[in-house]
Amino acid sequence: MAVVVWIAEGTWPACVEAARVHAAQGAEIVLLHVTGTEVPGVAHGAFAGLLGRGHPKGQHQSGGWGSDPGTRLEDLAADSSRQLLQAAAELLGRPCVQVARTGRIEREVVAATEGADLLVLARDGDRTHLGPHSLGPAGRFVVDHAACPVLLVWPGAAPAGPPPPAPPRHR
Amino acid sequence: MVVLVCAVVRPWGWPEAVVAVPAAVLVVATGAISPAHAGAEAARLGPVIGFLAAVLVLAELCDGEGLFHACGAWMARSAVGRPRRLLVQVFAVASVITAVLSLxxxxxxxxxxxxxTAARLGARPKPHLYACTHLSNTASLLLPVSNLTNLLAFTASGLGFTRFAALMALPWLVAIGVEYVVLRRFFAADLDAGAQAPAGGAAPEMPLFALLTVAGTLAGFVLASAIGINPAWAALAGALTLAVRALTRRRTTVTAIGRAAAVPFLAFVLALGIVVRAVVDNGLASGLAHLVPHGTALPALLGTAALAAVLANVINNLPATLVLLPLAAPAGPGAVLAVLLGVNIGPNLTYAGSLATLLWRRIVHEHDTDVPLGEFTRLGLLVVPPALVLAVVALWGSLQIVGG
Structure with a gap:
């Protein structure tokens, strides 16, 4: 049995806890973090929009005004991804595999669940009440497209109280 | 046109000035622009460029003093576990830094x-990054030094430093407000995800000297314009203060400071100004004149800003400013500032600031072949039209109160 745990910023500890509870002893646990390309991409774009600054071309830029912040962001994101996975592995306290991917987040997660038996992810959205929307765009795509069973967990304690009343029926 | 194409394409990685400067020499040599006109343009742009160089040096030295890292440490400390608070702080810091130290x-x-900072807090970085890049455009409305487009318009408008800031303060606040409301809703899921990293790190040491120098420079701007001196001198004084300190502490070298002044960029701006002047003198003015609305009534201002935003998105906001300024200037400062609203807020609509740059980057597959343009453009469409319209209305209101 292989359990993929999607480590996303802000909500991952609940996913790791759920994996501890629900993954069978001896199951292979994969901690997955995906770094989106859009964040460095936005910085690349902002830098490219500064016309006439005489930026040197190429990846290895000098410091100062000629250095593309997007490239710095790619390095920082790689570091951050490593640290997150490390923290998640420590919280899990079981043997596991750490996988760091880069790309479009939702597509990389779906691709990483190929052949898995379970995907654990957390809901996004407002934590103070139940519903109405519990998934961000990436989470929505993953739930819709994952080919394996999906375990959707609350990032913290679920709020008490009944769900909102049902809409009136049309007769 | 060739100069513009080369500035976007940059054959063989040359600095833009390599093409622009010979082109400027060429238009003078061929008589497309009289040496007197070229001289006048250079004399008009000279102080602008000096101003720009001083602000670039000032910003880089502030970085050397640790100002930006101190901002990050401050945000990380006071926004633990609260991404929405971090967003507010990013808005505040990015707006002030853009306005004072340029985009x-x-x-x-x-x-x-x-x-x-977002990574340290364990927060999702996307909302904060978008805020930064959007505000580098939107929040560059306030002061003449915030954006090169402003510096060009500042000299063309004939406004004083304080008057410019007084007229632009309300549009600046309104545009930032629109950005905040839209981004907060657009990235609600990411902001609600929280940030689980524990608090940590000692209180940041604020680089007091750099902060005081920047504050002094700002006061110098106001004072200089009040007594009729070019505010560029205040920027120079601020840059020199930090430079002397950094040099005596051996934190930087004269060469590094020279590099921070970005001389090729300054040469490019000067050359582009002369070339554009030649083009405008030789018929572009009469060709485009009927497109630019006249007067400073609200509909005319809206039309001017919209035209400027479209042109900025097609070519780039720098050439768009240079083309539109001579056409808008006769209608008075109101029209010039409306152009600025268009060219400064507009670029948030298109990835990389303009279609020309975007297309070229796609052709050479630079970095961002996998950037989802959909999200960027959707956000731009949600932000730019309301921000532009409301900022123009605010400008119109300021013109009524402060007077053009």
Whole structure:
């Protein structure tokens, strides 16, 4: 049995806890973090929009005004991804595999669940009440497209109280 | 046109000035622009360029003093576990840094710090990064030094430093407000995800000297314009103060400071100004004149700003400013400032600031072949039209109160 745990910023500890509870002893646990390309991409774009600054071309830029912040962001994101996975592995306290991917987040997660038996992810959205929307765009795509069973967990304690009343029926 | 194409395409990685400067020499040599006109343009742009160089040096030295990292440490400390609070702080810091130290400082120096701060807090970085890049455009409305487009318009409008800031303060606040409301809703899921990293790190040491120098420079701007001196001198004084300090502490070298002044960029701006002047003198003015609305009534201002925003998105906001300024200037400062609203807020609509740059980057597959343009453009469509319209209305209101 292989359990993929999607480590996303802000909500991952609940996913790791759920994996501890629900993954069978001896199951292979994969901690997955995906770094989106859009964040460095936005910085690349902002830098490219500064016309006439005489930026040197190429990846290895000098410091100062000629250095593309997007490239710095790619390095920082790689570091951050490593640290997150490390923290998640420590919280899990079981043997596991750490996988760091880069790309479009939702597509990389779906691709990483190929052949898995379970995907654990957390809901996004407002934590103070139940519903109405519990998934961000990436989470929505993953739930819709994952080919394996999906375990959707609350990032913290679920709020008490009944769900909102049902809409009136049309007769 | 060739100069513009080369500035976007940059054959063989040359600095833009390599093409622009010979082109400027050429238009003078062929008589497309009289040496007297070229001289006048250079004399008009000279102080602008000096101003720009001083602000670039000032910003880079502030970075050397640790100002940007201190901002990051401050945000990381007071926004533990609260991404929405972090967003407010990113808005405040990015708006002030863009306004005072120019948009280059926000894009190049602040963006990595904001990302590192979000990562340290364990928050999702996307809303904060978008805020940074959007504000580098939107928040560059306030002062003549915030954006090169402003410096060009500042000299063309004939406004004083304080008057410029007084007229633009309300549009600046309104545009930032629209950005905040839209981004907060657009990235609600990411902001609600929280940030689980524990608090940590000692209180940041604020680089007091750099802060005081920047504050003094700002006061110098106001004072200089009040007594009729070019405010560029205040920027120079601020840059020199930090430079002397950094040099005596051996934190930097004269060469590094010279590099921070970005001389090829300054040469490019000067050359582009002369070339555009030649083009405008030789018929572009009469050709485009009927497109630019006249007067400073609200509909005319809206039309001017919309035209400027469209042109900025097609070519780039720098050439768009140079083309539109001579056409708008006769209608008075109101029209010039409306052009600025268009060219400064508009670029948030298109990835990389303009279609020309975007297309070229797609052709050479530079970095961002996998950037989802859909999200960027959707956000731009949600932000730019309301921000532009409301900012123009605010400008119109300021013109009624402060007077053009």
């Amino acid at each position: 280059d400082a926000t894009v190049v120096l602040l963006t990595p710090v904001v990302f590192a």
